[in-house]
Amino acid sequence: MRILILSALCLLGLCASAARGQTSGSGTYTTSIAGKVAVIESYTLTAKPDGTTLAEAELTAAGGPKQKAVTFTKRNRPFSFTVAISETTVLTADFAGSTVKLSLPGQTARELPTKASVVLENLVWHQYLYLLAQYDEAKGESQKFTFFLPTVGRDFEIVIERAETPTYTANDQLIKTRRYHMVSAGEATLDMWTDEIGTPLLFQVAAQQVQVVRQGAEALAAVVFAATAAGKVAAWQPPVYAVPSSFREQEIVVGSGGEWPLPGTLALPNGQGPFPSVVLVHGSGPNDRDESHGTNKPFRDLAWGLASRGIAVLRYDKRTKVHGAKVVQTSGEDLTVKEEVIDDALAAAELLRRTPGIDARRVFILGHSLGGTLAPRIAAGDPKLAGLIVLAGATETFEDAIVRQYEYLHALDGSLDENDKVTLDKIRQQAARVKNLKETGEQPEAKELFGVPAAYWLDLRGYDAPIAALKLRQPLLVLQGERDYQVTMRDFENWRRALGQTQRATFKSYPKLNHLFLEGEGRSAPAEYNTPGHVPQYVIDDIATWIHAEGTKREAHSTRRK
Numbered sequence: 055m056r057i058l059i060l061s062a063l064c065l066l067g068l069c070a071s072a073a074r075g076q077t078s079g080s081g082t083y084t085t086s087i088a089g090k091v092a093v094i095e096s097y098t099l100t101a102k103p104d105g106t107t108l109a110e111a112e113l114t115a116a117g118g119p120k121q122k123a124v125t126f127t128k129r130n131r132p133f134s135f136t137v138a139i140s141e142t143t144v145l146t147a148d149f150a151g152s153t154v155k156l157s158l159p160g161q162t163a164r165e166l167p168t169k170a171s172v173v174l175e176n177l178v179w180h181q182y183l184y185l186l187a188q189y190d191e192a193k194g195e196s197q198k199f200t201f202f203l204p205t206v207g208r209d210f211e212i213v214i215e216r217a218e219t220p221t222y223t224a225n226d227q228l229i230k231t232r233r234y235h236m237v238s239a240g241e242a243t244l245d246m247w248t249d250e251i252g253t254p255l256l257f258q259v260a261a262q263q264v265q266v267v268r269q270g271a272e273a274l275a276a277v278v279f280a281a282t283a284a285g286k287v288a289a290w291q292p293p294v295y296a297v298p299s300s301f302r303e304q305e306i307v308v309g310s311g312g313e314w315p316l317p318g319t320l321a322l323p324n325g326q327g328p329f330p331s332v333v334l335v336h337g338s339g340p341n342d343r344d345e346s347h348g349t350n351k352p353f354r355d356l357a358w359g360l361a362s363r364g365i366a367v368l369r370y371d372k373r374t375k376v377h378g379a380k381v382v383q384t385s386g387e388d389l390t391v392k393e394e395v396i397d398d399a400l401a402a403a404e405l406l407r408r409t410p411g412i413d414a415r416r417v418f419i420l421g422h423s424l425g426g427t428l429a430p431r432i433a434a435g436d437p438k439l440a441g442l443i444v445l446a447g448a449t450e451t452f453e454d455a456i457v458r459q460y461e462y463l464h465a466l467d468g469s470l471d472e473n474d475k476v477t478l479d480k481i482r483q484q485a486a487r488v489k490n491l492k493e494t495g496e497q498p499e500a501k502e503l504f505g506v507p508a509a510y511w512l513d514l515r516g517y518d519a520p521i522a523a524l525k526l527r528q529p530l531l532v533l534q535g536e537r538d539y540q541v542t543m544r545d546f547e548n549w550r551r552a553l554g555q556t557q558r559a560t561f562k563s564y565p566k567l568n569h570l571f572l573e574g575e576g577r578s579a580p581a582e583y584n585t586p587g588h589v590p591q592y593v594i595d596d597i598a599t600w601i602h603a604e605g606t607k608r609e610a611h612s613t614r615r616k
Contacts, residue, residue: 081253082269083179087262092116097180106133111178123178130187132173135204147173147204156207170202170209179257179266186234186252189214192376194317201238212238217245219342219375220349222281223580224273226463228347230339231255231274247278250340251378258282277584281348290351292358293588300324301361306409308370308402314377316398318343318370320409321361328413330605331366332443333402335395335432337423340375345422345570348584352570356420359594365601368406373398387497389506390513391428399425399432403439416440416605420597421447423541423569429530430522441529441604443597446541446569449519449548453485453511455540456504462539466579491515520552529558529607531600533593535567537578562596 085093097111109125119140126133137145146157149168157163172184189197196215203210217235221228232252236244247256256275257266260282267275292298301323308316323329334353336345344351357367374381374394385393399419407414418441421429426447433439448455460481464474484504488511491497497508523530530553534546546563553559566573572587 081180083254083257083266084269085177085179085264085266087264089263090116093177095177095179097178099180099183105129109180111180113177123175125173125178125181127184130184131171132184132202135173135175137175137204145204147202149202154202156204164207166207168202168209169200171199172201173204174201174212175204179254182246182254182257183252185212185214186248186254189216189234191216192315192317194371210238212236218344219340219346221347221583222274222277223348223584224277226580228580228583229274231278245282247274250375281584290349290354290586293355293591295362295591295594296355296358297362298358301358306368306370306405308368308398308405312401314373314398316370316373316376318368318402319357321357321367321369322411323361323364323366327366327411328416329364329366329411330416330418330440330601331368331406331409331412332360332418332420332601333399333406334367334369335399335419335421335425335429336372337425337446339372340378341372342375343369343371347570349586350570350572350583350588352422352572352589355589356594356597359589359591360598360601363594363598363602365598366406366409366412368402370398370402387507388509390510391424391431392513395425395428396432396435399428400435403432403436407438413605414438415608416601418443418601418604420445422571423448426541427519430519430526431517433526433528434522437527439528440608441531441601442523442526443600444519444530444532444549445571446534446538447519447532447545447549448541449545450542452514453488453504457481457485459540463580466577518552520549523549523559524552524556527558529560529604531560531597532562533571533596534561534563535569535571536563536565537567537574537576538569539578540569560600564590564593566590567593 080098082094082096084091092115094114095111097109100108102108106126106128111123113121113123122138124136132149134149135147136143144159148155152167152169153165154168155163155165171188172181174181174185185199188199194216196213198211198213200209201212214234214236217233219230219232221230230250231247232250234246234248236246238244243259245258246254248254255268255271256278258264258279265279301321303319303321306318306320308318334356343353345353353369357369360367381389381393403417403419406412406417417439419429419432419439420443421432422445426444429442429444429447433442460478464470464478484502487498488503491508491511493512503511532546532549534543536543543563550561568574568578568582570583571589571593573590574582
């Protein structure tokens, strides 16, 4: 579908063709100043047998001569940098340990001290790949580096921070990005948007009216720069129902000391406790802890709203977001939802039980979308969980959902051209391949299966979330937005049909809500996911009331057993 699967393993955030610190590839960046094209940079990266990487960039300035910038690096560290104009070398910088030898025509070469770990020359945008390769994604937050600016001949400090992971709608596709905010020399600010694997797509220096667009990202640029002009970047504001003075947040790591540490945030109510708590489990894709979509952060809404009502909430960055390239390398064709979702959700629940101030008997999980679908599997692996909250949990097979969603999106405007028909035909063919997968023998490549390995599909074959939930003893709260086209009311009715006769399940649907549990009117479409909003208070209240009620029952049961 257009909004869940863009290409290859991007469904899981595992696109591996151009991983962070890439050593080969090419691209073109167009720099505009005050709306006018100023410079076009075309570059090629080539990995050398000796372990160095050669980056050759050609810069064409409006009304000026062509320049060529060549960067040699070794393990993402600078080795040499040269600039030539019309085939004449005008600058050379050779790095050796803590010094750099700077040579200019007609001048004696100078040997200068340097602490730089990267070269960043003005308007040579591909060099930010080397900076990103040194940024510790698992650690996050602000990180300081030293770069050498050859045309000035000195070191500068740059502070880079992953500010958010917004999702934008462009050409009817949801495009997941990472936005980094950088401050250089203490005052110059730069924002950079990358794709999920760390390739810079857009740059903006707002104070100087500079905008840079990578070829192929023009539609994204139109949306992003329009949003920044309207002041919508990083504009999340607390919902009115949140009371920040009633709780505190602390950084926490799920899986600390293990192979897959995941940075997260625990919202803990003020007071002695012990408090009931809930783990938030993401939907498809490499989501951050807030499940950010543009300026919307539904998981942060949930965390702040529930924490304001006496419930601790743990949210964390998903494994495929923090360790995407490593997941590809280690799991590859054997990847399943166990590695993508389940193991980390179980680790998060166990972490809460060991956390001071948390009632170990009242730890719940809340799964959204894929997380909701897998909630019964998570609970099956942890009988100590106090209960499950399912938000938009799918019951339809994923391959059928992909076809249906494509058909829905094409029907929105009532038109279906030849290209659309070809796309739909390819989607249906891939869905058929998924259904025809054999348990053993040679399997089709992932690119023929919506970019997901056969093992992933086979692991989900036969899984029926409501039936799996029926086998559990824990109580369930199943919530659904009636305007949701990704997970529909038919899925909701499947949950109710399977569990409606039990005393453990509670069901509620909301007429105005879409897949993100945000309000809207009419038929839902991808574009509305970029409209700023919050999970409504009535959803927060319903969840909080249910958790407190089930927690009270659990406490009473424990008391009777004593």
